Structures are given as structure tokens and as C-alpha cells.
Amino acid sequence: MSALERLNIVQKARGAAEATSSSSQQQTRDAFGFKWAQRKTYESKAVKDAARNWLFERYCGNDPQLLAQWLAGGRKIILDAGCGSGFSALLFFDDYLKDHDYLGVDISSAVEIAAKRFHEQGCPADFLQGNIMELPISEESVDIIFSEGVLHHTDSTERALKSLALKLKPGGRFLFYVYAKKAVIREFTDDYIRDKLKGMSDGEAWRALEPLTKLGIELGNKACIIDVPEDIDFLGIKKGRIDLQRFFYWHICKLYYRTDWTLDEMNHINFDWFRPANCLRQTPEEVTAWVNEAELTIERIDIQEAGITVVAKKNIYNENN
Numbered sequence: 001m002s003a004l005e006r007l008n009i010v011q012k013a014r015g016a017a018e019a020t021s022s023s024s025q026q027q028t029r030d031a032f033g034f035k036w037a038q039r040k041t042y043e044s045k046a047v048k049d050a051a052r053n054w055l056f057e058r059y060c061g062n063d064p065q066l067l068a069q070w071l072a073g074g075r076k077i078i079l080d081a082g083c084g085s086g087f088s089a090l091l092f093f094d095d096y097l098k099d100h101d102y103l104g105v106d107i108s109s110a111v112e113i114a115a116k117r118f119h120e121q122g123c124p125a126d127f128l129q130g131n132i133m134e135l136p137i138s139e140e141s142v143d144i145i146f147s148e149g150v151l152h153h154t155d156s157t158e159r160a161l162k163s164l165a166l167k168l169k170p171g172g173r174f175l176f177y178v179y180a181k182k183a184v185i186r187e188f189t190d191d192y193i194r195d196k197l198k199g200m201s202d203g204e205a206w207r208a209l210e211p212l213t214k215l216g217i218e219l220g221n222k223a224c225i226i227d228v229p230e231d232i233d234f235l236g237i238k239k240g241r242i243d244l245q246r247f248f249y250w251h252i253c254k255l256y257y258r259t260d261w262t263l264d265e266m267n268h269i270n271f272d273w274f275r276p277a278n279c280l281r282q283t284p285e286e287v288t289a290w291v292n293e294a295e296l297t298i299e300r301i302d303i304q305e306a307g308i309t310v311v312a313k314k315n316i317y318n319e320n321n
Contacts, residue, residue: 003077003103004126007137021107021131022155024277029107031275032153034202036085036110041268046260052091055148058302058309059092059175070173071096076143080104081132081164082150086114089146090121097123107131133159139166147176149307152280158290165294170316174296177309181281182250183236189253193274205275206267213267216255219245250305284308 021029042048060066071093078097080089083104089097097118102125104114111127118125130136132147133154145164154160157178168174181187193212197205224244231239237251245257256269273279284301287308291298296312303309 002124002126003079003101004128006077006101007103007141009103009128009136025107025131025155028153028276028278031202031205031271031277032084032106033108033110034206035268035271035275036087036108036113038264038268039085039113041264042085042087044262044265046258047265048091050258050261051088055088055092058177058304059300059311061300061302067092067096070144071100076100077141078102078144078146079137079142079164079167081135081145081147082106082153083114083127084108084110084150086117086125088148090117090123092146092148097125102126103128105130105132105135133163135164135167137167140169142167143169143172145172145174145176147174149177149179151176152178152282153276153278154280155278157280157282158286161290162294165296165314168296168314170314172314173299174312174314175310177307178287179279179281179307180303180305181283182305185235186251186253187281190274190279193253194277194279197275198277202275206271209270209274210263210267212253212255213263213270216245216249216257216266216270217263219248219255220257220259282308 056062056064078089078093078100080086080102083089083106086104089102089104093102102123104111104125104127106114106129109129111129115125115127132150145168147164151157151160161176165174182190197208200208222244225241226244226247227241228237228239228247231237235251245255248255249257254270254273256266258266284303287310288298288301291310291312295315297315298310298312300311301308
């Protein structure tokens with residue numbers, strides 16, 4: 001029995017979510033449909049290895065046995081809320097997908113690419129195109145919700161988190177990652193560039209970001225270390241030695257760089273950041289409060305400059321509580 005059958009879902013017409021989505025959500029939907037269609041920009045071994053390592057670092061503390069524990073005890077329903085092309089789920093769950101029922105949901109046309117990629121890797125799956133905040137799924141029906149870098153691309157991170165939490169069974173787990181707020185200049189620059197891309201097509205925006213990506217490569221190739229003598233509290237800059245490219249990356253402008261990636265692979269990351277109109281950033285305090293209000297208990301939280309990763313368990317109440 002498939003995930004769709006177990007959840008008693010009747011597929012809605014694709015595009016139905018558009019009627020209730022904001023204009024910024026529709027633009028974000030189209031941007032991700034375009035991005036995930038560029039398969040050559042994220043399917044190399046170098047890109048997948050880096051992504052897989054970062055997933056296990058953040059969610060499991062580099063202990064893959066944690067994932068095995070979460071999936072133990074029988075066949076689970078895994079809801080990938082904002083699956084895109086299935087990129088993260090295939091890397092993270094891997095062969096476990098063959099022993100559980102996976103449902104990938106995305107507001108964009110990327111679900112079609114995800115279906116192809118899952119088929120190519122021999123993993124059974126179901127897919128549904130729709131808004132993750134309006135899922136036709138009964139409350140307390142899902143064992144695991146995985147939402148890697150998605151909640152902040154909705155109209156409200158808080159509402160997305162809380163609406164999805166309702167779908168989780170008591171004792172089930174919610175695994176998610178959201179963007180963290182950055183330093184002052186970086187926040188300004190990010191939104192400034194995002195606004196400048198508004199009037200462009202996705203293809204034009206992709207090309208417009210290439211000079212920025214090339215600057216990141218140039219800075220990275222310099223391998224120059226600078227020493228910030230003191231904290232600059234006004235700008236959110238901490239003292240200490242830091243690579244020049246990373247200084248720009250964290251404090252001035254996102255200029256993604258890896259020595260083993262191609263220009264298109266790095267530009268893919270920059271497009272992912274700058275192009276979507278919906279790109280919310282949160283503080284750890286906000287995320288923690290929302291998780292508690294959603295009647296979840298945090299089992300693990302990983303806070304990095306890039307974002308906040310959470311593994312939370314749905315509270316179990318008995319009749320005496």
C-alpha cells in the first residue's frame with residue numbers, strides 16, 4: 001500500500017494551490033521549478049557528497065545510527081514537506097526509502113523531476129503538487145516529517161511549522177532546517193539583490209547572478225586570511241582570524257564558493273538564495289518558541305551561522321494529563 005493510499009489522499013488538480021497562494025509564494029514556486037530543472041547543477045558526486053555530509057552533521061551529529069533508530073519499529077510514513085526534486089531525501093534516507101512509505105509534496109513542478117529521480121534510483125514513492133500549508137492529510141497520521149530548507153520559503157515560517165506539526169502522530173518526529181538571520185550588512189545586501197531580480201525571468205536572474213558567483217570564486221582562490229581585531233557589535237562581526245571569502249560570505253554578501261565545484265554548481269546555490277521572493281530568516285529563540293507552541297519537544301537543535309536545524313518529537317498525552 002502506498003503513502004497516498006495509507007493517508008487516504010485523493011490527488012487534487014495541480015495548480016490548485018495557486019488560488020490561495022500569495023504572489024510572492026507563486027514567484028517562489030516558479031523559481032524552484034526552474035532551479036530543480038537544472039539537474040546538471042546538483043547531481044555531481046562533489047555536490048551530493050557535500051550535501052549528504054552536511055545533512056548527517058546537522059540532523060544526526062554525524063551518527064547515522066540515529067536515523068536507523070528513528071525509522072525502527074515497522075513501516076513508517078515519511079512526509080517530505082517541500083521535496084523539490086527529492087535531492088535531500090534521497091541523500092538522507094537513501095535505501096531506507098525502500099522499506100517505508102514516502103510522500104513528497106512540493107508547490108512547484110519539481111515533483112515531476114523528483115518522480116523521475118526516485119524511479120532512476122529504484123525507490124518507490126508518491127508525489128503530490130500542492131501547498132504544504134494546505135495538505136489534504138488527516139491530523140496525527142504521519143510518522144516522520146522532513147522539511148529541509150523549506151518552511152522559510154512559505155508566507156510564514158511559523159504557520160508552516162505549526163500546520164505541519166498537526167499532521168504528525170504523537171511520538172512522531174519533525175526534522176526541519178530554516179535560515180538564520182545574518183549580520184547587518186549581509187541582511188541588507190541579500191534583500192537588495194533579491195529585489196533587483198524581481199523584474200527578471202528565472203533565466204535572466206540565473207545569468208545576472210553569475211558575476212557575483214565569479215567574484216566569490218576569485219575571493220576564494222586568493223586564500224587570504226584577515227584578522228578582525230575586535231568585535232564590531234553594530235554590524236554583527238566577531239573578532240578573530242577568518243578567510244577573506246568567508247568574511248564576505250557571512251558579513252557582506254552571499255558569494256558561495258567551494259574548490260571542487262563548478263561555476264554552475266555554485267551559481268545554483270546563489271540562485272537558490274537570491275531568487276525566491278519568500279526567503280525568511282529566523283532566530284533560534286523564535287524557532288524554539290514555535291516548536292514548543294506546536295506541542296513538540298526538541299531532541300536536537302543545531303545552530304550554525306547559515307541556519308537552524310531541529311529534530312523535534314510530538315508530545316504524547318494520556319487521558320490523565
